[in-house]
Amino acid sequence: MFSCDVKMWSLQNLLFIICIALICVISTAAVIHVSGYEGRDVNVSCSYGEGYESYEKYLCRNDCGNSDVLVKTTEAKKNKYSIYDDKKRRVFTTTLSDLSSVDAGKYWCGVTRTGKDTYTEVRLEVEPDSCCDRSTNIQSYEGGSVSISCSYESEDQNNLKYICRGKQPSTCLQQALITSDNTQNAQFRLTDDKESRKFTVNITSLTQEDSGSYLCGVHRNTGLDVFSAAELEVKDPSHPAVFIVPAVLLLILIFALVMYKYKCYKVQGGGVNMNRNRTKAADAEEAMGGADIYENPEAATCSKKRSSRQQSTCHQNDDTGGDQQDSIYQNLVPTEDIYSTLFYSKGDK
Numbered sequence: 561m562f563s564c565d566v567k568m569w570s571l572q573n574l575l576f577i578i579c580i581a582l583i584c585v586i587s588t589a590a591v592i593h594v595s596g597y598e599g600r601d602v603n604v605s606c607s608y609g610e611g612y613e614s615y616e617k618y619l620c621r622n623d624c625g626n627s628d629v630l631v632k633t634t635e636a637k638k639n640k641y642s643i644y645d646d647k648k649r650r651v652f653t654t655t656l657s658d659l660s661s662v663d664a665g666k667y668w669c670g671v672t673r674t675g676k677d678t679y680t681e682v683r684l685e686v687e688p689d690s691c692c693d694r695s696t697n698i699q700s701y702e703g704g705s706v707s708i709s710c711s712y713e714s715e716d717q718n719n720l721k722y723i724c725r726g727k728q729p730s731t732c733l734q735q736a737l738i739t740s741d742n743t744q745n746a747q748f749r750l751t752d753d754k755e756s757r758k759f760t761v762n763i764t765s766l767t768q769e770d771s772g773s774y775l776c777g778v779h780r781n782t783g784l785d786v787f788s789a790a791e792l793e794v795k796d797p798s799h800p801a802v803f804i805v806p807a808v809l810l811l812i813l814i815f816a817l818v819m820y821k822y823k824c825y826k827v828q829g830g831g832v833n834m835n836r837n838r839t840k841a842a843d844a845e846e847a848m849g850g851a852d853i854y855e856n857p858e859a860a861t862c863s864k865k866r867s868s869r870q871q872s873t874c875h876q877n878d879d880t881g882g883d884q885q886d887s888i889y890q891n892l893v894p895t896e897d898i899y900s901t902l903f904y905s906k907g908d909k
């Protein structure tokens with residue numbers, strides 16, 4: 561008898577534990593998880609038991625007091641909430657429009673009864689409608705082709721893959737350029753390598769218009785789809801801007817160099833004559849200074865361009881040409897000053 565009692569007691573305990581576990585499982589399974597994008601709509605669908613078809617249903621927040629009821633089937637539209645009761649399927653759906661981050665949190669689906677209402681817990685997540693912080697940069701050329709590679713999780717192996725333009729996850733699937741259900745069209749081809757968990761979208765006949773943002777999407781049956789971003793730049797290899805700007809800069813540089821050398825050469829040419837004259841006129845100076853002194857003023861003529869007098873020498877030389885060498889000599893006469901300053905500076909050293 562005693563052992564039988566113990567057995568009864570433990571059996572009751574066991575049943576009690578099983579009951580608690582079942583309640584736990586049921587209550588966790590009863591939480592409905594819903595996700596939506598900021599600025600978009602989301603549907604919250606709750607099912608109810610047979611016999612409740614004609615009862616009032618509602619969606620509420622917090623403690624579900626009278627002021628916490630957001631919308632009810634007896635008043636089907638209120639603010640950004642609307643509710644629809646599908647009595648055949650015994651599912652009522654509340655649509656929350658223009659979601660914002662403050663809408664995220666806990667809600668309850670309620671059925672009004674005499675006595676205590678029934679409740680189903682709802683958790684709403686709101687995510688920004690833009691993707692992603694990181695993106696892969698890809699470059700190609702007009703007329704060429706490019707491959708965008710998109711990795712995915714092993715759990716998504718058999719899910720729908722797709723790619724779209726832009727950065728908005730909420731509209732990506734409906735605006736998909738190509739999906740794994742329809743893997744080829746005029747410009748796009750999608751190949752899915754399930755072993756390396758990567759799908760690749762090949763884009764051919766690239767034009768400048770193909771430049772921009774792309775989103776790789778993987779469809780999830782529950783929760784929001786998964787995305788990764790790519791940024792494509794299509795370059796024009798024959799675009800003038802690629803060459804013209806550096807080419808013009810180079811030409812200007814070459815022209816400046818040539819002009820500079822040309823001016824120096826002309827002045828040097830005059831200088832040689834002058835030197836010959838000088839050699840006759842000032843033998844004593846030559847004896848003192850040596851040949852390199854005569855070269856120095858020429859160098860000075862070009863290198864001391866900042867001196868206004870020398871600059872005018874250069875310019876006038878340019879304007880007047882070879883047959884007005886007299887004026888050049890006249891201009892160059894003050895070079896005696898240079899000579900003397902050079903001598904002084906030599907003497908200083």
Ligand SMILES: *[C@@H]1O[C@H](CO)[C@@H](O)[C@H](O)[C@H]1NC(C)=O
Pocket residue numbers: 601602603653655
């Ligand atoms: C919500 O449900 C309505 C009615 O079934 C449907 O037209 C709408 O597209 C749904 N919205 C979302 C975001 O799933």
